[in-house]
Amino acid sequence: MSSPLIHEIKGQAFRFLKEKIKIARLVLTDVTPVQLMTEEATNENPWPPDTRTTSVISRAAFEVDEYERIMEILHHRLSKFDKGYWRASYKALILLEHLLTHGPKRVSEEFQSDIDVIEEIGQFQHIDEKGFNWGLSVGKLSERVLKLLRNKDFLREERARARHLSHAIKGFGSFNQRSSAIDERLSDLPSKIYGRCNSYYDDRQYEKYDFISFGKKLSLVDGNMREQQILEDMDNSKLLKQENDSNSGDTEEYHPFNDEEKLIIASLLSV
Numbered sequence: 001m002s003s004p005l006i007h008e009i010k011g012q013a014f015r016f017l018k019e020k021i022k023i024a025r026l027v028l029t030d031v032t033p034v035q036l037m038t039e040e041a042t043n044e045n046p047w048p049p050d051t052r053t054t055s056v057i058s059r060a061a062f063e064v065d066e067y068e069r070i071m072e073i074l075h076h077r078l079s080k081f082d083k084g085y086w087r088a089s090y091k092a093l094i095l096l097e098h099l100l101t102h103g104p105k106r107v108s109e110e111f112q113s114d115i116d117v118i119e120e121i122g123q124f125q126h127i128d129e130k131g132f133n134w135g136l137s138v139g140k141l142s143e144r145v146l147k148l149l150r151n152k153d154f155l156r157e158e159r160a161r162a163r164h165l166s167h168a169i170k171g172f173g174s175f176n177q178r179s180s181a182i183d184e185r186l187s188d189l190p191s192k193i194y195g196r197c198n199s200y201y202d203d204r205q206y207e208k209y210d211f212i213s214f215g216k217k218l219s220l221v222d223g224n225m226r227e228q229q230i231l232e233d234m235d236n237s238k239l240l241k242q243e244n245d246s247n248s249g250d251t252e253e254y255h256p257f258n259d260e261e262k263l264i265i266a267s268l269l270s271v
Helices: 003-028 033-041 051-060 064-079 087-102 112-122 134-150 152-188 203-209 220-247
Strands: none
Touching (some): 033 051, 033 064, 033 087, 051 064, 051 087, 064 087, 087 112, 112 134
């Protein structure tokens, strides 16, 4: 009855002990955090290394000391391939493929001596209890890694493609950060001065950010006219409400700018 609870307690104790061992290794030995990360990324756990982990390791590989530590772990994982313990070698191939396309150029020369081992790994066959063909996945990955190691033109093309994609992603991230920063500055300004002559949104600053909405550039004059129209509608709605209240007891007709409703002005950055 208590077996699930006991299993959870054992799992927590194991993770706690594992973290303590990692801390002890960092303190008492010359092991580095990247080295520990590489070991964990290529262990026998069923889940593969995530994108963030492989990116950190590939960047660290440009440092001479970290490069040697990472390469040593990968060589060891590949050389210890066994059909009973194949996940570490498979995950080492995943990391190696990422290093070939994102890491230092010398990684290709580093693993020329491992081609025979990678070919052997590519012959692996295994279908798990759920029917997933791991042998097919391992074979395809091995084939790609071998092509990267043997074909310099293909390696050059894949590295260029990976570099172009990385720059595109970084550029998109920078655009989002700038947009978020502008949004924060807009939201911090008092709504009372928005769109008026004493507003922070003068013509020069508005042109600087070059806001685009629905494919057309919005002018400051349009924004002022739109807000002025809103304010006039609010005043009209107040007068209409007062007149209705004084002349009759009928149910008040709904108006989008009713005084009881909150006025919401959409951001110029919204799409």
